[in-house]
Amino acid sequence: MGLPASPRDLATFGNSIDITRIRYKDFKDLLWYLIFIKHVNRDLLALIVIVAWCMWFYRNKTRLGNPRQPSREILHKACLILEEFQLAHFRKPHHRQAQDSSWVPSTYSYYKINADAAIFNNSVGIGIVVRDHEGSVTAAMSKHLQLPLGPLEAEAKAMEEAISFAWDIGVRDVIFETNCSTVSEALNGSTTPPVTIVNLIMDVHHRLQDFR
Template sequence: MLDLFQTANLKLSQTNPKEEVRWEPPSDLWYKINNDTAIFESTISIKVGAIIRDHDGQVEAAFSKALLVPLGQLEAEAKTLEESILFASDVGVWDVIFERDSKIVCDVVTRCSEPPSTISTLIEGIRLKLQDFQRARVSHVLRHGNHPAHLLAQYARHLFGYITWIDETPYMVESAVTHDVMLLSLS
């Protein structure tokens, strides 16, 4: 009985390997902006974090921002993408992949599905802003591939405005970024 049990569990673990999710760099001359949202209902606010990295995984810029707006999850996710687009424009990167862990927002921006009415106006504005870039894409990443942006959004819980970092790595994401870069060198 024990042998049958162990054999069955071994087969299950072999047929269901845990997929490693990690940050993938953009190709040369592109930048990747990972962004994430944290909602704090107790303060009626959303917190936004974004990080811009080059093809070597080096940080070009990052920000954490608190927005005192009462938004639901989907609206907050779309607003975070909009904030990231504005940040990329301010920083001056024009060949950009905006990567986030909200599949719904990615799908509606890329026209894979219709936007819910609660975000349709915001999505149209995002699509217009994306036209200002030389090349821009929006793509989905699983949450584990978005870790530095998640940490930046969590950091914003302590802010009443925003903070930006240009050509430096924020201390709260330094180990996560270093980990991503080390995994790149192993590939």
């Protein structure tokens, strides 16, 4: 039986790559064997690395009291991560028509907090503006973080900072707003958050319970 042509084929490929009878000093030796002896293709090799990471990740969660994940679920999660990475890095850019992004005031007695982020060299700039229902600015904050984040991670971090800022100034009746559709959809539960921001999204979800 040959090697699978795509990452998802590994789910049905089973144990055709017999590596159980060989002892490896470390994970690097295993990768060396797969690359130079088995000539594993790049997609499958990437999937194997991600599976190893998922095993480490879920082992740590199990130590913290979370239920143990079956191997099929770990493989499924690894496939999703790889496909997500490939879509983000290898898809062709597409252009959309400009949409009206004018600010819309909140309903009476509620505040609206807008959070945004900008990327610099190995750092992130975060801006937060708090407005009342009439559109008047009641508070604002800018913050510079020495974190090498990508654009998506920076937007998620900005939302986390906005929640902390709202709590510090005593605002509870609030609508949080971001111009990042991926973060917004993940927080609304309409999509599964990308793996790079899943922990931030989970933290934001938890902290939002303290607001009305």
